[in-house]
Amino acid sequence: MHTAKKNTIDWNSPDALEQLAQHIRNPLQSIINVSKTSTACDPKNIEKILFSSSKEINDIVEDILAKVRTNTLSLTYHDRPDIFHIYxxxxxxxxxxxxxxxxxxxxxxxxxxxxxxxxxxxxxxxxxxxxxxxxxxxxxxxxxxxxxxxxxxxxxxxxxxxxxxxxxxxxxxxxxxxxxxxxxxxxxxxxxxxxxxxxxxxxxxxxxxxxxxxxxx
CATH class of the missing domain: 1.10.10.60 (Homeodomain-like)
Known part of the structure; x- marks a missing residue:
């Protein structure tokens, strides 16, 4: 069963966008997998997975909105070349x-x-x-x-x-x-x-x- 994990995105990191994509992708993948196998799974288990995954995505969205409201979120990094992180x-x-x-x-x-x-x-x-x-x-x-x-x-x-x-x-x-x-x-x-x-x-x-x-x- 999918268990929601606490959002651990480092918003000060130059790869924050990649971290964000990864954190959203995981619960989305759980939802997609459940959709593919819905006919073969226990309805109660499906409901639990959908709820847990949806809540995880919602928590990330709420975190982003909170940071935007307080002007503490910036996802553009102009002071560090991408090649550094890539390397x-x-x-x-x-x-x-x-x-x-x-x-x-x-x-x-x-x-x-x-x-x-x-x-x-x-x-x-x-x-x-x-x-x-x-x-x-x-x-x-x-x-x-x-x-x-x-x-x-x-x-x-x-x-x-x-x-x-x-x-x-x-x-x-x-x-x-x-x-x-x-x-x-x-x-x-x-x-x-x-x-x-x-x-x-x-x-x-x-x-x-x-x-x-x-x-x-």
């Missing part, structure tokens, strides 16, 4: 880097620059090809400087950095139920070749997007 939480990404990324040693001005770079990438993420020359122009550096700066700060080429961010956004779309199919996810983050997208996704997350989507159904 820290993903061994496959760490292996892509040519050196050890130490976020605490990256100067604030450079962190802000990376945040700006990520904003530009996310703003054009549905484009199949991101022109590095244009990206450099928007970041007020030459293309050579872009390569050098990204390499010095995160030990990646700009193209690999962009790819990691694309796949990170794809994972967010899947985790939050925003898209219903692999092709939708792929197109949203700029991949027209769904097979190639799936291959890259599996390399970064050690699971295919199809398997990940299937695990939520």
């Amino acid at each position: 820290e939480s993903n061994e496959n990404v760490r292996k892509m880097c040519t050196g050890e990324l130490q976020p605490q040693k990256v100067a604030k001005i450079d962190q802000n620059w990376l945040v700006g770079l990520e904003r530009e990438v996310y703003g054009n993420i549905n484009q199949e090809y991101l022109d590095l020359n244009e990206l450099s122009y928007k970041m007020a550096v030459s293309e050579r400087q872009l390569h050098r700066k990204v390499a010095n700060l995160v030990f990646l080429t700009p193209n690999k950095y962009v790819r990691i961010l694309r796949l990170h956004r794809a994972r967010q779309l899947i985790d939050s139920y925003v898209q219903q199919s692999v092709s939708q996810v792929a197109y949203t983050v700029g991949y027209k070749d769904v097979h190639y997208f799936s291959k890259l996704f599996a390399e970064q997350y050690s699971i295919s997007p199809k398997q990940l989507l299937g695990s939520f159904r």
Whole structure:
């Protein structure tokens, strides 16, 4: 039987949105599973699971509303680049880097620059090809400087950095139920070749997007 757990979201964490999605996903999955097997389950047990799961979701919503009312909730983090969290939480990404990324040693001005770079990438993420020359122009550096700066700060080429961010956004779309199919996810983050997208996704997350989507159904 599903037992509601106390909400343990760290609202000050840069991955609070991912935590929120996970906390909502678990009771939702319980409701979905019960719906699929409703004819074979004890009605009283179904009622208990539905009540427990619904209450868990309601508690999370009430917590969010309370924080919004008191202005203590902010789910946008502009002071820490996404690549830091991605690097820290993903061994496959760490292996892509040519050196050890130490976020605490990256100067604030450079962190802000990376945040700006990520904003530009996310703003054009549905484009199949991101022109590095244009990206450099928007970041007020030459293309050579872009390569050098990204390499010095995160030990990646700009193209690999962009790819990691694309796949990170794809994972967010899947985790939050925003898209219903692999092709939708792929197109949203700029991949027209769904097979190639799936291959890259599996390399970064050690699971295919199809398997990940299937695990939520």
